[in-house]
Amino acid sequence: GAVVSQHPSRVICKSGTSVKIECRSLDFQATTMFWYRQFPKQSLMLMATSNEGSKATYEQGVEKDKFLINHASLTLSTLTVTSAHPEDSSFYICSAPRDYSYNEQFFGPGTRLTVL
Amino acid sequence: GEDVEQSLFLSVREGDSSVINCTYTDSSSTYLYWYKQEPGAGLQLLTYIFSNMDMKQDQRLTVLLNKKDKHLSLRIADTQTGDSAIYFCAGEAPPNTPLVFGKGTRLSVIA
Numbered sequence: 395g396a397v398v399s400q401h402p403s404r405v406i407c408k409s410g411t412s413v414k415i416e417c418r419s420l421d422f423q424a425t426t427m428f429w430y431r432q433f434p435k436q437s438l439m440l441m442a443t444s445n446e447g448s449k450a451t452y453e454q455g456v457e458k459d460k461f462l463i464n465h466a467s468l469t470l471s472t473l474t475v476t477s478a479h480p481e482d483s484s485f486y487i488c489s490a491p492r493d494y495s496y497n498e499q500f501f502g503p504g505t506r507l508t509v510l
Numbered sequence: 511g512e513d514v515e516q517s518l519f520l521s522v523r524e525g526d527s528s529v530i531n532c533t534y535t536d537s538s539s540t541y542l543y544w545y546k547q548e549p550g551a552g553l554q555l556l557t558y559i560f561s562n563m564d565m566k567q568d569q570r571l572t573v574l575l576n577k578k579d580k581h582l583s584l585r586i587a588d589t590q591t592g593d594s595a596i597y598f599c600a601g602e603a604p605p606n607t608p609l610v611f612g613k614g615t616r617l618s619v620i621a
Contacts, residue, residue, distance in 0.1 A: 428608045437613040487552050499609060504552035
């Protein structure tokens with residue numbers, strides 16, 4: 395089946411630094427990718443919709459200047475957490491629908507971010 | 511928009527059947543999904559059901575959909591310790607839109 399990868403799988407950084415997370419669709423093209431954040435024992439919260447060739451659409455309450463999204467190609471979207479703080483520590487997961495008609499969504503394995 | 515509700519915890523004995531329930535609000539969801547998340551890992555698609563179906567069976571998994579009551583369930587037969595995880599139901603409406611997740615049901619399997 396289709397595969398979505400994320401890199402890195404885990405990252406630990408100091409407060410104030412920026413962290414870039416990559417989401418790649420390995421064997422299909424994804425004009426749209428979604429970024430989710432998951433807090434411990436809570437469900438996934440959609441952060442933003444990443445659109446190839448255009449600006450990302452952010453959900454209410456998500457700071458677009460803090461969580462920069464770039465959908466550089468049909469197989470790559472990046473999420474950059476700028477000036478990270480301990481409260482940004484979370485599990486970040488991306489997903490990509492394979493194609494318009496079928497709409498099966500494939501999830502990346504997730505990136506665990508720990509900000510010290 | 512879509513709202514999805516699940517019970518938060520379920521505990522069963524190994525070998526028994528598990529039934530995880532989910533209710534949703536948006537009857538226009540085309541597909542309804544069940545995902546499994548093991549500790550520290552991303553989501554794994556277990557199964558999905560198209561909205562015009564009542565039931566779908568896939569090995570140990572049975573999905574039941576009651577569109578009238580907007581109720582979705584996942585039955586795991588012969589539950590094993592490896593089935594211990596969090597199970598999310600999710601629904602969507604138009605294609606290529608983000609899924610709306612329930613809060614997840616934590617299944618604990620007791621040996």
